[in-house]
Amino acid sequence: MARLPYPDLKDLSPENRDLMASLPPLNVFRMMSGAGASFAPFMQFISAYLNEGALDPELRELVILRVGHLCGSAYEVHQHERVSRTLGMSVPRIQAVKGNLPSDLFSDAENAALLFADEQVAQVKVSDTTFAATHTHLTDPQIVELTLIVGTYLMVCRFLETLEIELEETDIDGSGLEEIEASVKNLNGSE
């Protein structure tokens, strides 16, 4: 049982109701449709970083999974393991992101980005050594994006866990990312 009731569709603004109706049927979006004016910009933000970002998609998902494990968010891990599988990531790689670093199953760039994520989660500020090591693999736009992806999922995990959002009974098909992108396209210009 979530800590707050999922909002009743009739209580939502027309904009939030329309957006909700076009998104994949996930409890996190159902709940956040009740967050008022922040719902649409949140979805635009998430969609931009997941669909239009400069990071390699597998590296991005590994980092998101790592943050989910570190935050102990079963919901987040479940959804992004599905996204990872849809991208074609192997099960051993998906499993290895729970474990110790560095891992032979990850590239040098992935190992560096995951260590960067660990430090960011635990210490806020990444050390000089880790920053420099990661920067040899990632461009300026990519390392900015990596930092924001870690932060985004710290936010998402807190939302999921503090509101005790439960997993859906059945998984959605595919990654859901294209559907999210199509949904927010209808909003563009309204921000």
Added chain:
Amino acid sequence: MARIPYFDPANAEGRLKETIEKLPGLNIFRMMAHSGDLLAKFTGLGNHILGRAKLDAVLREIAIIRVGVLSKASYEVYQHERIGRDIGMSEDLIKAIHEGPDASAFDDLQHLVMAFTDDVIQNVRASDATFDPLAKHLSHKEMQELTLTIGYYMMVSRFLETFDVDIEEEGNKASVDLKSLERK
């Protein structure tokens, strides 16, 4: 000194150029402009959190400054203490945010917001002890807004600290214009 050079706005084109022209001249945005068109999405969410939420502005700034304090993010604390003063927060109240939830300057609701914020930051999932009493005072929408605000500023703090974004030089009056956000 920032860890990588700030983005040079002279190199901005199209959507990014429009976004930069609308933003105040703050170093956080100069650094984040490396993200290109995605900058508009980051600031779009921030503008709604700051300008369009139902949550009381003083409660919001208490939570934001507390995130900055616990994250040791001096830039964030500096900018949001400015905003706090602009909306009428006293020096005693601002000082109390550095002390902790039990400081005497807080009223009951402010104390609950502080305790909830600390719990969400440290434990991800707030305990019943901090969630339940606060949920008696705030609407469901406000509880969601507060949770997202804490998370958003955890992200901002990490960005600022990891890139060593510098506080602007003295005399730089650039600031987020809350009034203009509210009118949008």
